[in-house]
Amino acid sequence: MSGLRFRILGPLEIEGAAGPGVSYTPGAAKVRGVLGALLVNANGTVSVDSLIDELWQDDPPRTATTTLQVYVSQLRKIFRRAAPEDGAAVLLTQPRGYRIRIDADQLDLTTFESLYQRGREALESGDHAAAAELQGRALALWRGPLLGDTPHGPLLDAAAVRLVEARNAALEQRILADLRLGRHRDLIPELRSLVEEFPLREELHGQLMLALYRAGRQAEALRAYGALRRTLVNELAIEPGAPVQLLHQRILAGDQRLAVPEPTGPAAAVRGPATEPPVVLGLPPADPAFTGRDGELAEIDRLLRAAPPGAFVALAGQPGVGKTALAVAAAHHSADAFPHGQLFLDLRPEPGRRLEPAAAISALLRRAGAPVPVGADPADLQEALQQLLAGRRLLLVLDNVSSEAQLRPLLPTSAGSSAIVTGRRLPAGLDGVHPLVLDVLDPSAALAVFEAAAGPARAAEHPAAVAELLELCGGLPLAIRVGTAQLNARPHWSAESLATRLRDRRSRLSELRIGGLDVRERLLSAYQDAGRNERRTFRLLSLLPAHFEPWAVSAVLGLDPHDRRTPVGTARLLDALADDHLLAADHEGSRPGRYRLPELLRLLAAERLAEEEGEDTVRAATRRLCDAYVRVTEEADAVLNPRQPGVRMVRTPGSDAPSDWFARELGPLTQVVRQAYLAGLWEQTVRLATALTGHLESHARWRAWERTHTLALDAARQLGDRSGEARLLASLGDLAWQHRRTAEARDRYEGARRVAEAAGDQVARSRALVGLADLWLDGGEVAEATALLTAALDGLPPGLPRERYHVLRATALAALLADGPSAARSRFTDCLEIAQSLRDRRLEAHARRALRRLHDPDDDPGGCLEIRPGVWRLRSPAPLTPALV
Structure with a gap:
């Protein structure tokens, strides 16, 4: 951010993109006070309470918070006017207050502090010329007292005291460097003026004495000491300090070692210790x-x-x-x-x-x-x-x-x-x-750290609460240290009460701080050190599920998936974040190229996203992410559950086969369904949940099935998607049926039938009728089931082999129950041909099992019927048993 420059080492000045000739300094004193308080704490958060105290001290108005917001708004307008391109990003709202975010060269104070520090290091290392030059540059930045045109409250008063000391230290160090460079004659006028201005600063008096002595003016050096002693005795009733007294004695004695500046330069270097140093x-x-x-x-x-x-x-x-x-x-x-x-x-x-x-x-x-x-x-x-x-x-x-x-x-x-x-x-x-x-600590190591810091009694008092607390700390030693410090400092707190405070993800980082230990500040320092593109990527990663692959990152960043440069560019960003340990490679038994964002870093990323990106940006990124997951999931589902013959394998990003990808990505997929739903992306919610149906059913993932499809059903209704509503009702009917919730299943199927008929969706109607038929068959009511299946087959449009398979499968089962194996054989043969044409190995295996059992009834010693592929039902009432095939 180079558009704005701030000067506070004197009257407040704001310089914008137009350059030095145009000033944007606020006219209102309190607006200047807010800006001054933020600038002396640049890149740190100043709380609302501190700002109110700065402006009104002990007598704030009732509208103080609102008035402060007005002042902040006025500053933002000034910044936008001064630097149209980047001014809006300078003043940030934080959870506890406000923060000015600027680079070091945008503020004269930070430039002064940097030059002062470099000058001090140069002086310590013996580079006196560099020390004098650096401290001179630092002092030249001062144009008067700190924010001399701005009323001071507690914050600015404290900063003024600190910075006066820093300025005086820089001055004394510059003079010391000049003395060591042999510039004593040039220093005498300046030092005489300084001792008049600062009559109690003994260091300046001592430097004046030394400069006079080296200039051959011993008597004047002694008089300078006498003047200092009189001032101290008369005003403070004290004698000068030991260093100045010793200098006085050496001048009295004519110590010739004082007359020559200290040697400088490489020739004076001691190239190594003469003797071995002690341990x-x-x-x-x-x-x-x-x-x-x-x-x-x-x-x-x-x-x-x-x-x-x-x-x-x-x-x-x-x-x-x-x-x-x-x-x-x-x-x-x-x-x-x-x-x-x-x-x-x-x-x-x-x-x-x-x-x-x-x-x-x-x-x-x-x-x-x-x-x-x-x-x-x-x-x-x-x-x-x-x-x-x-x-x-x-x-x-x-x-x-x-x-x-x-x-x-x-x-x-x-x-x-x-x-x-x-x-x-x-x-x-x-x-x-x-x-x-x-890496972060595993649960046993984290518990050991907790016990060592808080004591075994604390750990044994509420073991479950301690385990939850350590999980909420993400196994991060600093977070655990903060938690144990809080418990030790507040004996009335329990692990349960602290865990309760940390459960709220929105305030967890705010809770993880005590004294000088602050988890947010430590994480934030790493974020601030990252490059601009890496910081943006990090923020947007908070939108991704717990585990993700590079293609999902490309999507959320808005990169073109068809551009050959996209994978390389995304990989570089992820590598940079991983190198800075703002991102972790996922080692949970998965293939390489998968990542995760540790929980506490995820919370920081979410905070930064809310703070630094607009709502439109976040919504657009969320839409891109959900759209990408929909596309990839529908492609994988089309391979695993083909609707038409001739479907070929699609290489799902990051996976060798769609079946492997579904198994590994189910957790992230369910998270994205919920994310789409919460974002009001109704179409993406419906499509993604629908594309998951085949995997959820074939792998008996009951809980994920219910969660995703319940959300999707509401999304379909919000969207007015009657076909989607009917298909989701039928799917939830299947789930209820497989859990022996017969009444619920019947209600779902009947609802699906009504909605499908109203929408004119024959595929959804067929699924609902097949579901109702399975209920009748499960109860031994073959005639009712047959009537429903005939209606389903008659209404099914041509060119839908997969739907036809399921109708024929149920029809064959009805024929088996009504008329025996010979009546069912031809229908199961038709099922086999359809499965082979679709290249669907799961349906093909089901059809072959059925035909084998028709040829050999003794192959069914338990009396089980495979009502659906992979779902078996005892003829006597009992829960359904999934068989994964």
Whole structure:
């Protein structure tokens, strides 16, 4: 988003796409106050309550919330006017408040903070010229007090205090860098002005004293100290601090070491420690409650002990999966293999900030007690680190690696030392990497983590509630940690009460936060780091069922299924999301190329979809998804249950055969039926459920059959689809009949008959009549059944062999019961010919079984009749038994 620029280090300014000459700054003070509060917390959510407190403090009007919404609306209008292309996407409504979403270069505050941090790192690494330049650029961004034209409330007051300190620190660091560069004479006028402006800042007085002394003005340096001491004694009744007193004593003594700036540049670099440093104990404390990763601990220990030179272990996984905790635990576990010690370094100490390699090496050297080369270039620093590691057995734990470029200079290259690194992506391009991808915890490991954190008594108190709680946490260690922390902090809560709070999917992420632990924020950071196309894909994945294949992703993205580039483009997006662990490959015994979105990530994707996409976009994507499932399912059904001869195999996307695809995809298919129904896509609901009928019946999937067809029946009525209604009523009649709910089955069949006749749908009428005939045959009433079947056959239009098969099948059974095997043989022979013409192996097997039994009655020792293909019925009353064929 490059259309808008915000400046708050001084009076508020908004610059739009038109450039610097046009200002869009709001005139109303409170509107500026809302924007200021959001900008000092850019890319973070500011709650409604905080904004109301900022605007009205202790005296908000009764209409405060509504008024705040008006101010937000005014800001959005300004943004749209200033940047027509992307202004609308800047100010977002969040579940708890509002958020300004901008890039770092769109706000002078974030630019200042970035320059300040880089300058500090340059100063620490000895690059004084870079430090002076960076801090100078940072200070140049200030045009006056923070939001000087905007009334301040608690939020802005706190930010102003923090930023004044940051600005002063940047100033002092720039002056220190200039002093080390020998610019003391140029600094004297500036420092005299600064000590007048800030008479109590001892650091500035000390820098003035040093600059004067180096300029050969010792007496003035001593007078500067006297002025500082008088001010402190008179105003605060205190003496100057120890650093300034020591400087005063050295100036009094004429210490010549003060007269020369500190050496800089590569020539001053200390290329390695002169003596072996002591044992380094630089790990965070071991967590006594750590558990659930015994297998991973053993594997890391094995890899570290057998690691050749340059080898290291890389841990990756989704946010909150416990990479850092495992790395620290593994380092403690394997400590005996590294007698010279262990070092821990977070390469991303703050959100949005990563350590550059030079700063990271400097930090490692300092923590190891080794000298840091002054003014060294990156190659010098890398050499110093490798000399520190050479001949020793040190273990580095490098947390939150951002890239291979950041990691490469930090890795040990000599024998003995090694590293454990963590990051969202595996550094697969580096030599020596031993990758270990962490998954969420299985139920037993999750329970062990719960017991370790909350205590065995909590786990034993309500075992079922604990199991549900762990499932709602998705087995994610961070979520479990949050849950146990909540229970420990609130002893009156039970696992059942916490599980109740988490059952609502809409608020689950909001509940999973306590103190500094926030599941949503951790997941959101990974989402925000992804690219624009990947973020859009991630949002739309929330519309897909629990398990899905790439063709479904292409559909929801609106990609042309006939374009040869579509599969490749979709695969790249999915690979990128999987590499960032915002998506998981589905390993539940299925073939490769299937994916799933872990539940907590799915909740985040749904939130982002609702927040960042309009209703029309979501509805269009849902329609595309349902249309794709309808098309693929109807094609698969046409192969498995052919209506006409000559149907050939259709390769269903992601499947070797439609039968395999149906068996694997039934769960997702039922979800999409419900999704289509809830979206009001009545036609897609009816068609998809209808295409599922054959598989549901032949595989006795009773529950899915009832769920999908009940929804589809209502959808058909909403749509006014009388034929669809009749066919669905007949199908639900079949389901009721197979469950021995005879009265319900009769009502369904009769309803189907009436609706079909009113609609003029002879196929649906035939199905209803066959169903009623089966009821009569099941009760031994052959004459009534025969009359219905004759009517069904007479009304059936030509060219419908599959429907004719089912009428002839029931007619043959009626003839068998009325007149014996010879009367039924010709009709079952006709059935066999129809099945062979359709190449329907299931119907063919049914017809052959029937003919075989007619030739050999003794083949039926149990007295069973196969009333329908795969459905057997004892002549004595008993439940029906499905036989899967």
